[in-house]
Amino acid sequence: MKIWLDDVREEPEGWVRCYWPEEVIALLKTNEVEIISLDHDLGDDDHGTGYDVLLWIEKQVVLNNFNYPEMIIHSANISARHKMNLAIFFIETRKI
Numbered sequence: 403m404k405i406w407l408d409d410v411r412e413e414p415e416g417w418v419r420c421y422w423p424e425e426v427i428a429l430l431k432t433n434e435v436e437i438i439s440l441d442h443d444l445g446d447d448d449h450g451t452g453y454d455v456l457l458w459i460e461k462q463v464v465l466n467n468f469n470y471p472e473m474i475i476h477s478a479n480i481s482a483r484h485k486m487n488l489a490i491f492f493i494e495t496r497k498i
Contacts, residue, residue, distance in 0.1 A: 403418055403429065403432075403434045403435050403436060404416060404417040404418065404435075404436060404437050404438075404439075405417065405418050405420055405426055405429055405430075405435055405437070405438040405439070405471075406418065406419050406420065406438075406439050407420045407421075407422075407423070407425075407426050407438065407439065407440045407441055407444070407452050407455065408421075408439075408441040408444070408476070409421055409441065409443075409444045409445040410441075410445075411441065411476070417439070421444065422444065422449055422450060423444075423449075423450035423451070423452070423454040423455045423458070424450070426438060426440075426455045427455060427458050430455075430458075430459070430470075430471070433469065435471045436471050436472065437471050437472040437473075437474065438455070438471055438472070438473055438474070439474040439475075439476050440452035440455055440456070440473070440474070440475055440476065440477065440486065441476055441477045442475075442477035442479045442482035442483065442486060443477065443479050443482065451482070452475070452477060452482075452486060453482065453485060453486055453489065456473070456486055456489040456490065456493070457489070459473075459493055460489060460492065460493055463493055463496065470493060473490045473493070475487055475490070
């Protein structure tokens with residue numbers, strides 16, 4: 403399964419669209435996700451951001467040896483994109 407987290411951009415053909423972090427996390431828990439593409443700003447920061455998905459993955463990698471999917475960031479928010487790419491780096495190198 404390919405997951406697209408975004409509140410505005412349309413998902414590419416063949417991808418499952420999610421609007422909120424908890425939707426993505428619920429799908430990640432199925433262990434059927436092969437790739438996720440994340441936006442940061444989802445229209446309501448109090449409801450969560452794409453970064454929250456990465457924080458959940460980090461925690462699961464450390465505590466449960468979670469087998470994470472491929473991760474892509476498509477956010478236009480430059481500073482958030484940098485923070486999210488760093489999170490992916492730490493997840494992939496397991497230096498969290």
